[in-house]
Amino acid sequence: MVGHHEARARDIRVDLLEIGRMVEPGSRVLDIGCGDGELLYHLTHERNADARGIEISREGVNACLARGLSVVQGNADTDLVDYPTAGFDYVILSQTLQAMRDTRATLQQMLRIGRRAIVSFPNFGFWRVRLKLLLDGKMPETETLDQPWYNTPNIHLCTIRDFLDLCDELGVTVEQQLVIDKKGKPSAAALSTRYANLFADQGVFLLSYQGAQDQARAQGDGNRPAAF
Amino acid sequence: MNIDAPQQTHPNYLADRAERGLDDDPRGTVVDLSAVPLVLDSGAELNHVSVAYQTYGALNANKSNAVVICHALTLDQHVANPHPITGKPGWWDVMVGPGKLIDTDRYFVICANVLGGCLGTTGPQEVNPDTGKPWGVDFPVITIGDMVRVQAALIDQLGIPDLFCVLGGSMGGMQVLDWAARYPNKVFSAMPIATTSLHSAQNIAFHEVGRQAIMADPDWHGGDYYGTGTSPKSGLSVARMAAHITYLSEAGLHQKFGRRLQDRQALTYGFDADFQIESYLRHQGISFVERFDANSYLYITRAMDYFDLAADYRGRLANAFRDTATRFFVASFTSDWLYPTAESKAVVRALNAAGAPVSFVEIETDKGHDAFLLDEPEFHDSLRGFLAAAAEARGI
Numbered sequence: 001m002v003g004h005h006e007a008r009a010r011d012i013r014v015d016l017l018e019i020g021r022m023v024e025p026g027s028r029v030l031d032i033g034c035g036d037g038e039l040l041y042h043l044t045h046e047r048n049a050d051a052r053g054i055e056i057s058r059e060g061v062n063a064c065l066a067r068g069l070s071v072v073q074g075n076a077d078t079d080l081v082d083y084p085t086a087g088f089d090y091v092i093l094s095q096t097l098q099a100m101r102d103t104r105a106t107l108q109q110m111l112r113i114g115r116r117a118i119v120s121f122p123n124f125g126f127w128r129v130r131l132k133l134l135l136d137g138k139m140p141e142t143e144t145l146d147q148p149w150y151n152t153p154n155i156h157l158c159t160i161r162d163f164l165d166l167c168d169e170l171g172v173t174v175e176q177q178l179v180i181d182k183k184g185k186p187s188a189a190a191l192s193t194r195y196a197n198l199f200a201d202q203g204v205f206l207l208s209y210q211g212a213q214d215q216a217r218a219q220g221d222g223n224r225p226a227a228f
Numbered sequence: 229m230n231i232d233a234p235q236q237t238h239p240n241y242l243a244d245r246a247e248r249g250l251d252d253d254p255r256g257t258v259v260d261l262s263a264v265p266l267v268l269d270s271g272a273e274l275n276h277v278s279v280a281y282q283t284y285g286a287l288n289a290n291k292s293n294a295v296v297i298c299h300a301l302t303l304d305q306h307v308a309n310p311h312p313i314t315g316k317p318g319w320w321d322v323m324v325g326p327g328k329l330i331d332t333d334r335y336f337v338i339c340a341n342v343l344g345g346c347l348g349t350t351g352p353q354e355v356n357p358d359t360g361k362p363w364g365v366d367f368p369v370i371t372i373g374d375m376v377r378v379q380a381a382l383i384d385q386l387g388i389p390d391l392f393c394v395l396g397g398s399m400g401g402m403q404v405l406d407w408a409a410r411y412p413n414k415v416f417s418a419m420p421i422a423t424t425s426l427h428s429a430q431n432i433a434f435h436e437v438g439r440q441a442i443m444a445d446p447d448w449h450g451g452d453y454y455g456t457g458t459s460p461k462s463g464l465s466v467a468r469m470a471a472h473i474t475y476l477s478e479a480g481l482h483q484k485f486g487r488r489l490q491d492r493q494a495l496t497y498g499f500d501a502d503f504q505i506e507s508y509l510r511h512q513g514i515s516f517v518e519r520f521d522a523n524s525y526l527y528i529t530r531a532m533d534y535f536d537l538a539a540d541y542r543g544r545l546a547n548a549f550r551d552t553a554t555r556f557f558v559a560s561f562t563s564d565w566l567y568p569t570a571e572s573k574a575v576v577r578a579l580n581a582a583g584a585p586v587s588f589v590e591i592e593t594d595k596g597h598d599a600f601l602l603d604e605p606e607f608h609d610s611l612r613g614f615l616a617a618a619a620e621a622r623g624i
Contacts, residue, residue, distance in 0.1 A: 028583075052585075061589055062609050068617030070555070072576055072588040082573065084546075084581040 012042050015202065018178055018186050019092060019118055022206050023047050027089035030054070030113060032076045033096040036063035044069065054079060077101045080109035088114040095202075097121045099153040107170060111209055116175070120204040125159030125197040143182050144201050160197040167207065176206035241313070241347070254312035255280035255341070255348025256305055261381050272368035276357045279382045280348025281305050281340035284324065285332035287388065293624050294388045295330060296379060297339040298396030298403035301528055302468075302520055304347045307339040308332070313519045322603045329612055334624065335392065340382055342375045344528050346521035349378070353454060353521045365451030370527060372399070372535045376406045380414070392622055393615070395419035397600035398567065399528070402535050405575065408556070409537060409548035417555040417618040419611065422564055422600040424571035425545050425578070426536040431566065434474055435529040438467030442522045451523055464522040465513030472512045477563035477596035481505060545578035555621075556586040557614040559600075559607060566597040587614060
C-alpha cells in the first residue's frame with residue numbers, strides 16, 4: 001500500500017507536490033479548480049488531509065468522484081460565497097488566479113474560507129515573456145502561457161511584483177514564496193522579489209491575514225511550525 | 229369487536245384483483261410492525277403499522293451491503309420488477325438490477341412503500357383494524373419524518389444494523405435527507421437527487437391545486453368513497469395532469485409535442501384533445517387513477533408540503549448534519565424547475581457548513597424533474613463513480 005502511494009506521489013505534477021509540502025498534515029483543504037483531483041488525492045493520501053474540491057468540468061468532477069474524492073461541481077467565480085467562514089485550514093488556487101473574473105474578491109474569499117491560502121500563477125514578468133513582447137511586439141506565448149491571446153482563459157495576467165502589490169493593498173501577508181521553473185521544479189533561489197520576478201516562470205505563495213495569525217497564536221496554536 | 233358488523237378486510241386493489249381472477253399479491257412482502265406503536269410528528273399514535281416492501285439481491289455475511297431506495301410521490305416499492313398492476317417495468321429499472329448501476333449482485337436493495345402509500349403499507353385505503361373499515365380521512369396526517377421512521381423500523385426488523393447507502397429522487401430525496409439527519413450513524417452514504425430541503429410556496433401551490441381537484445370531485449364523498457364502487461377519478465386525474473406538467477420542462481414539452489395535432493389534420497373548434505399535449509396529459513391522468521388512491525395522494529402531498537428539514541433543527545439546515553460522517557452525493561438537473569439546482573445547492577452549502585463530505589453535480593438535460601428516473605448517461609457516470617468509491621471505502 002505504501003509503495004502504491006509512493007508511486008502516486010512520484011507521478012504528481014511537481015508544482016502540485018510543492019503545494020502539497022506547504023500543507024500541514026491532517027489539515028482541512030479546499031482546492032478550487034481541482035481538475036481530475038490529482039492534488040486532492042495526493043493531499044488525502046500523503047498528507048492525511050480532509051480535502052475537498054470545486055471543479056467546473058464534468059470530466060474533472062467524474063474523475064474525482066471515481067477516486068473517492070469529495071468534489072462540488074461549480075464555478076469558482078460565483079460559488080465561493082457559499083462556503084463557510086474559516087471552514088478550512090487551506091484554500092488552494094493552482095494556476096487559475098489569472099483566469100478569475102474578480103481577482104481581489106477571489107483572494108479575499110479564499111482568506112475568509114481558509115485560515116491560509118495557497119496561490120500559484122504564471123509570472124508575466126518572466127524574462128522570456130518580457131523578451132518575446134520586446135522583440136516580437138506580440139502577446140507572448142510560452143510553455144506555461146500556451147494559448148494565443150484571443151483564445152486564452154487568462155484575463156488577469158500579472159507579474160509577481162503586481163501580485164505582491166495587491167497582497168500589500170489587501171493587507172495579506174506572504175508567509176512563504178516559491179519560485180518554480182517551467183518544468184515545475186522549485187528553484188532554491190527564491191531570494192529577492194526582483195530576482196523572482198525576472199527568473200520565475202511561475203510563483204507559489206502561502207498567504208494569510210496577519211491578524212488571523214496573531215489570533216491563532218493568541219489561541220495557543222502550538223502545532224504550527226516556527227518558520228510560519 | 230362486534231363480529232356481526234360488516235368488515236372489509238381487504239383494500240380495494242386486492243378486491244379488484246380477486247374480481248379479475250388474479251390471486252397474486254401486488255404488495256410484495258408485507259411485515260407487521262405493530263409491536264412498536266408509532267407516535268407521529270402530529271402527536272397522533274398509530275397502533276397498527278404494516279409495511280409492504282420489495283428486496284433485490286442478498287444481504288452479505290457482515291450485513292454491510294444494504295441499500296435503501298426511497299420512492300417518489302406517485303411511485304411504490306416495485307423499483308426493479310414489472311409492476312404487478314400496470315405490467316410496466318420497475319420505475320428505476322434503468323438503474324437497479326443485476327450488473328446495473330445499483331448492482332443487485334453486489335448490494336441488498338430494499339424499497340418500501342411509504343407510510344400513507346397505497347400499495348400495502350398502512351395508509352388511508354388500508355383497513356383500520358380497530359374499526360374494520362378503511363381509514364379514509366380518519367388516517368392521521370403524516371410527515372416525511374414519519375415515513376423515514378417507519379422505514380428505520382423495517383430495517384431494524386430485518387436485522388440490518390446500518391445501511392451502505394440511502395438514495396432517492398424527488399420526495400425520495402427528502403427522505404434521504406431526513407434519514408441522514410435522523411440516523412447519521414446508520415447511513416454510510418446518502419444520495420439525495422433532484423430534491424429540496426424544504427417545500428417552497430410554489431411547490432405547495434401546485435399540490436394544493438391537485439388536492440382541491442380531488443376534493444371537488446363529488447365521487448370523493450368526503451374521503452369515504454371506499455366500498456361505494458366509485459372513487460374521485462376525475463379529480464385525481466386532473467391532479468395528476470397538473471402535477472405531470474411540473475415534472476417536465478418547457479423545452480422538453482416543446483420538443484416532444486410542440487403544437488402538433490392529435491390524429492387530425494386541422495383544429496376542430498371544440499374542446500376535444502386537438503393537441504398532442506392534451507391527449508398525452510389526459511392519458512397520464514386516466515392511467516394514473518388505475519393504480520393510485522386519491523386519499524393517498526392527499527396525504528402524501530401534504531407530507532411533502534410540511535417538509536422543512538431546517539425547521540426541525542433550530543432553523544439552520546447545517547445543524548441537521550453537524551459532525552456527520554455520512555458521504556453525500558447531491559445531484560440536480562438543469563431543466564428541473566420543480567426542485568431547481570438552487571435547492572440542491574442550498575443543501576450542499578449546509579453540508580459544507582456542517583463539514584460533511586459532500587459531492588455535487590448538476591446534469592445538463594431538457595428532461596426536467598423526471599430526468600432522475602430516465603437514462604441520463606452523465607448522471608449515471610457520476611453516480612457510478614461515487615458509489616464505487618464509497619463501496620471500496622466500505623469494503624464491499
